[in-house]
Amino acid sequence: MSWLLLLGLLYVFNLCQLTVGSLGQLNGANVGKVLSWQSFSFWMARDGFMTLKALIFIYLGATIGAHRLRTNALVKTWLSAIAILLTLSLVAMTLNYEVGGARVFDSLFIVSRNAFPMVTGLLIFVALAPYLTRLLERPAGVIAYLAILVFPLIGNHDLFLWGNGISLRGVILLCTAGLLVRRIQKYWQALALIGTWLIGALMTAYMGWFSSSYHGDLATMARFIGIGSPFVILPAVGLAYLLMRGTASTNQAPLGFHRLAVPISLATIVLTTAIPFQETLRKLLDGSSMTVSSNNIGNLMLWALEISGVGLVVGGLLGAMVSASKTVALADRRWGNATLLVALEDVWTHLGLFSKRFWHQYRHGIVATCVIAILQAIAVLSTHQSLQMDNLMQTPHMSIFWFTFILRFLTIFFSSAIILLVFWFILAVTDRYWLSLITVSAVSIVLSIATNIKIGARSEPIIPADLAEITSLGELLQMVSPVLLAVVAVGLVVLIGLIIVLERKHGWYHSPWYVRIWRIALPIVFFLGFQNAGHPQTPMHNLLINFNTYRSFSNQLLASQENGPYLQFAYNIDVVVMAKPKGYSKAAVTRIYEKYKALASSLNQTRTNSLKDQTFIFNLSEAFSDPQHVPELKLNEDPISKIRALADTTTYGYMMSYGYGGGTANMEFESLTGLSLGNFDTRLSSPYSQLVENLKTVPNISQGFDYSSAVHPFVGTFYNRIGVYKKFGLNKFVYQGSGYKIIDQKKYGSNKYLSDKTAYANALKQLKARDGGQFLNLITIQNHYPYPTGMYPDNQFSASGSPFSDESKTQIATYAKGLHYTDNEVVKFMAALDKIDKPITWVFYGDHLPASIYDAVMGPKTSVQMHETVYFVYSNKYARAHGAKSKLTTRPFAGTNDFIAMALTQANVKVNAYTALLTEVEQQLPTPWIKIENSLDSSTYGMRFINNNGSLVHYEALTKAQKQLLNDYQIIQYDITVGKQYSQQLGMHP
Known part of the structure; x- marks a missing residue:
């Protein structure tokens, strides 16, 4: 039997799979209920497919039996199966995101998990082959085997649960038939066995006639052509004899196939018969519209060839590697010729000797595995500052050990592959085991220390943007304790000495050239894949x-704890920001700059105030929204009556949030920069974490002031705020743990978050601490989810509405009470601002609706309404007395990207070219909102807007002037975030 013949068998097998097999489009329902040439031909085709399937396993059984494979073969087959299943599982996981990481464990623990019963059955057959061979050498054994085949036909039941032949028992049954090939002595005997197929065909035709005549269908037609039928197995035995007879004696394995026949066949059959591979192939076939017709039979044949080719390559390479590897032979000459039972008895008797030999064979792999596991554990634990999961925002706090090594084990296990692949790469390049292992260990430990230091200082892990800081390595080292630097230096010297000693004493290590090649290629391919991970x-x-990775960038610290710092670092490599707008170039940016510089000059003719003399407060009120704006919801009392009354006296309206129940930092980013998320690709889920750190400069409203600060009476780790505010140029950030004291710390009821009273008290403290103008970014936390029953005592609010459950109503009542507290504190803060003798303009906005409690009315018809929060812009008495306006009427519906322009307009402040552009956008464009689709080629594809009536508008409905304005806006946004920042060089921004 030749390579071509084996490939041909596998090719025909896969072609049958794509037509009449489990992947095929033909089935019994398509051939009617009456016996005809069409129905008979179909069932005979199925019979031929069953015979082919049996033939492949019979061939494997004959190959294994002819070699009288023993313990060593069992180990090699087992290792080959692990390598093949693991490889195919990983390939399937790259093609189909629904496979699941548990398939890795299915591949590693073949027998105990039995997720691939076909493979388990093959392993059991290899173990039992010597005993089955002796049994079938006796006539009684052959008679017993034939009886096992015949009995199920009498009762028309699958008595032994052979299944479709790919079950554990079915594989053992078919492989055992391969042992009968050795009993065939004459050519005519093989032909006689093949002739039994005709008997099965006649009996099948008879059963079809009988069933259609008396039952009105063909339900029993397949009675004699099941995978366990003698009329399928015996013809396959005869065919196997004929195929093997041309290349070698039937008492020997086919020439050249004693090592690779099993893995090649195994890889191909697993590929098309085992979950998840069959489901992945089915998904690919459905996507290609594979149906059996004269128009695409060529495509079916091509698919069969490709599947067979994959099996040939995977099985051949892995089979060769496993067979050739010197570390595979668990059993040496002492056990190589022994039966499994004798080998096991010998192992038990000489357990110490076996352990010593096992260690000698696998010591390099064992040591490397243990070291990598320890390094991964250290790396993950370095992301914590305590022994509890504080960042999960839940009480009681969970143990970091339980969370990391139990709940997130699969992801952390996958993350360990990063260390392993780096180790393999260095090992392949140097071919020195200890040098590679100790180098990887040293680098990993240093990175873990650096990660812990950075998290302690800035509450964020190391991300790709930090690589730019290498140019300032001297300054960075000055921030590290001299004692720690000394310890690291001594440690490096010790490690270098250890490498020298171990390489001299135990340094012999040599990998075959092909192993070194794939150890270099695999890491390169793996890490290049992260270029498109997003x-x-x-x-x-x-x-x-x-592998169930945590796919969020809103909290890099939590993500690094969920995924491990190395995987999270790699996850940050691919950042899709936005498609290049039409016409982007340096000349276009220059044209836009000149255009809006002229507009700024025109606007400034009627404006009297300078930004540096003003005090601006941008106040994000956590989860603040209007309950009366929620469909079908009724409250017994208005919780925000005082804020609602501001609509008559100051700028007031609804703000369009991009998130529902979340997305706080995205709204904050828009308000501070004037950039719109509607222009970005939706895969940029968190500009604070994914974008800002990668930019040289980030134009924002705070840069127009001599002094700027932020106050947030909560932890500062979320959304990478510490690093973002530093990049923005803020002078101070007051948060819990910042070193700046938070005064008047008050909580209402059992709420775990500090109140708005605390937030405004600290804001007033900051406003009064400095003379002259300043910018303050204030973020409250009081109304953050959750909203449990009884959180606020003496809660006068109650909710009603048929769509809402009783639980939701109690949560809504709790939320309404929190809004009521905010309502009172806002009015008090406003009164305090009016007593300050300097111009203050206050932008107040809710970032999103509260999480979960309104889910009952969330749907396509209400999606816009459920993203509308409240905003107002207020100028204090002093500001109004010095040129500020009381009220603007241009924006009943606004985006947070409009707030800079609105604040400047209301405060009557002069603008520059950039803020003139924002002013034009605010006054002329509807509010950009959530994209419904992305395109890497078009920055406007899938864009939606909200007009001043609160209705959806698509890009196509914009006027020509609006489209040109949007293009100007997008060119500048692209220039700032993705492009060359020409606008910065021109001085367009503060």
Whole structure:
């Protein structure tokens, strides 16, 4: 039997799979209920497919039996199966995100998990082959085997649960038939066995006639052509004899196939018969519209060839590697010729000797595995500052050990592959085991220390943007304790000495050239995959989903604890920001700059105030929204009556949030920069974490002031605020743990978050601490989710509305009470601002609706309404007395990107070219809102807007002037975030 013949068998097998097999489009329902040439031909085709399937396993059984494979073969087959299943599982996970990471454990623990019963059955057969061979050498054994085949036909039941032949018992049954090939002595005997197929065909035709005549269908037609039928197995035995007879004696394995026949056949059959591979192939076939017709039979044949080719390559390479590897032979000459039972008895008797030999064979792999596991554990634990999961925002806090090594084990296990691949790469390049292992260990430990230091200082892990700081290594080292630096230096010297000693004493290590090649290639391919990890349906994206990675960038610290710092670092490599707008170039940016510089000059003719003399407060009120704006919800009392009354006296309206129940930092980013998320690609889920750190400069409203600060009476780790505010140029950030004292710390009821009273008290403290103008970014936390029953005592609010459950109503009542507290504190803060003798303009906005409690009325018809929060812009008495306006009427519906322009207009402040552009956008464009689709080629594809009536408008409905304005806006936004920042060089921004 030749390579071509084996490939041909596998090719025909896969072609049958795509037609009449489990992947095929033909089935019994398509052939009617009456016996005809069409129905008979179909069932005979199925019979031929069953015979082919049996033939492949019979061939494997004959190959294994002819070699009288023993213990060593069992180990090699087992290792080959692990390598093949693991490889195919990883490939399937890159093609289909629904496979699941548990398939890795299915591949590693074949027998105990039995997720691939076909493979388990093959392993059991290899173990039992010597005993089955002796049994079938006796006539009684052959008679017993034939009886096992015949009995199920009498009762028309699958008595022994053979299944479709790919079950554990079915594989053992078919492989055992391969042992009968050795009993065939004459050519005519093989032909006689093949002739039994005709008997099965006649009996099948008879059963079809009988069933259609008396039952009105063909339900029993397949009675004699099941995978366990003698009329399928015996013809396959005869065919196997004929195929093997041309290349070698039937008492020997086919020439050249004693090592690779099993893995090649195994890889191909597993590929098309085992979950998840069959489901992945089915998904690919459905996507290609594979149906059996004269128009695409060529495509079916091509698919069969490709599937067979994959099996040939995977099985051949892995089979060769496993067979050739010197570390595979668990059993040496002492056990190589022994039966499994004798070998096991010998192992038990000489357990110490076996352990010593096992260690000698696998010591390099054991040591490397243990070291990598320890390094991964250290790396993950370095992301914590305590022994509890504080960042999960839940009480009681969970143990970091339980969370990391139990709940997130699969993801952390996958993350360990990063260390392993780096180790393999260095090992392949140097071919020195201890040098590679100790180098990886040293680098990993240093990175873990650096991660812990950075988290302690800035509450964020190391991300790709930090690589830019290498140019300032001297300054960075000055921030590290001299004692720690000394310890690291001594440690490096010790490690270098250890490498020298171990390489001299135990340094012999040599890998075959092909092993070194794939150890270099695999890491390169793996890490290149992260270049597109953020793109849906890419191999790395699918792989990461299968391993249940934490796919959020809103909290890099939590993500690094969920995924491990190395995987999270790699996750940050691919950042899709936005498509290049039409016409972007340096000349276009220059044209836009000149255009809006002229507009600024025109606007400034009627404006009298300078920004530096003003005090601006941008106040994000956590989860603040209007309950009366929620469909079908009724409250017994208005919780925000005082704020609602501001609509008559100051700028007031609804703000369009991009998130529902979340997305706080995205709204904050828009308000501070004037940039719109509607222009970005939706895969940029968190500009604070994914974008800001990668930019040289980030134009924002705070840069127009001599002094700027932020106050947030909560932890500062979320959304990478510490690093973002530093990049923005803020002078101070007051938060819990910042070193700046938070005064008047008050909580209402059992609420775990500090109140708005505390937030405004600290804001007033900051406003009064400095003379002259300043910018203050104030973020409250009081109304953050959750909203449990009884959180506020003496709660006078109650909710009603048929769509809402009783639990939701109690949560809404709790939320309404929190809004009522905010309502009172806002009015008090406003009164305090009016007593300050300097111009203050206050922008107040809710970032999103509260999480979960309104889910009952969330749907396509209400989606816009459920993203509308409240905003107002207020100028204090002093500001109004010095040129500020009381009220603007241009924006009943606004975006947070409009607030800079609105604040400047209300405060009557002069603008520059950039803020003139924002002013034009605010006054002329509807509010950009959530995209419904992305395109890497078009920055406007899928854009939606909200007009001043609160209605959706698509890009196509914009006027020509609006489209030109949007293009100007997008060119500048692209220039700032993705492009060359020409606008910065021109001085367009503060």
